[in-house]
Amino acid sequence: MRAMRGLWHWRHNPVRRRTDRIEAWIALAAALLIVLGAPALGWFTGRAAHGALLEAVRRQHRERYPVWATADRPASRPSARPDPETSAPHGARQRTVARWTGRDGSAHTAEIAATRAVQPGARFRIWTDGRGRMVPRPMDTGAAATHAVLAGLGVAGAAGGLVDAARRLAVRQLMVRRYRRWDAAWERAGQDWGRADAGS
Template identity: 30%
Template sequence: MRDVGWRWRWQRVPMRRPWDVADAWVGLLTLLALLLVVPAAGNAAGRAVAERGMSARAAQMTERHEAVAVLLRDAPRAGADAGAARGKLSEDEALVRARWSGPDGLSRVGDVVAVLGQHKGDRVRIWVHEDGQLAEVPLSRARVTGDAILAGLVAASLAALLLVALRRMCRRCLDRARLCAWDREWAEVGPQWGEYS
């Protein structure tokens, strides 16, 4: 027997039933949706996250200013205890007392992040608010781009999973219809088989 695969559902053959045609249409619509909706969902999510991230970055860049702090003490050496509360610090960083001038020209003293092993008098780049208080580093373009790409991939994946799940649900419903129809047809034809034996 020649293998015609899924194509028989589109041809007018005696074995084709209405649910077979419906199954073929659902499959075709799912394929089209995967080709159109998935990229659109990823693009929309990525653009939204990128726009929001760039707006946040622009706001942070206007509120925060880059400054230079001078270390007042040596940073701990590598392998030494860099402090109990590491917080967001990496393994090669420590909080060290330093002095800096804010945008208003006033001198300030506080703990800044320094690399282990830096010495007293070394300079460290920091970010400060308008009032001269320490601020976090503003969002970078790379971070915003990475977040946008990740959001786009997640949205596209979720859209694809949703479409595949809908396809499977439709297929189950059509399989139930097939089984019910086969049961009805067998109930009509089955008893006649005994007449010919």
């Protein structure tokens, strides 16, 4: 609205300059791009990201399988960092040596970071690939939707910031041209400034 009021103000102003009209049009175009263009770009980006993430969710659920692991003994060293695929708080994970059988029938033994302290012989679920190797838990549709929304918001915000930065740069260039014209006009006027017959 401010850009539209400014454009209307300069439309009938007798002292308006060409740079004033250009600046008002730039402000109007930037406002429309920020209000309409940036959200539209964010929506399309979020929609595309959501489709790609849903395909990744389907692929992960096809390629990853839950199996039962049996704890053998506690690991000799504690877990230094939490598993990013889970919501367990920092320092709450315990490492244990466990064994399991993969979907293909292969036997595996490895150290596993469990979300809670497990006693030898306790069973818990892990995720493996087709060869029985342990993999992170597959993403769910809720996480995919959240990531898509964040991607759309990020793109919309970045687009709005770029448009505003371009507007500021364009206005700055207009101001530089305006000041140069003023300097040139003052130089021409300064040659006759203060002379009695300057206006004759």
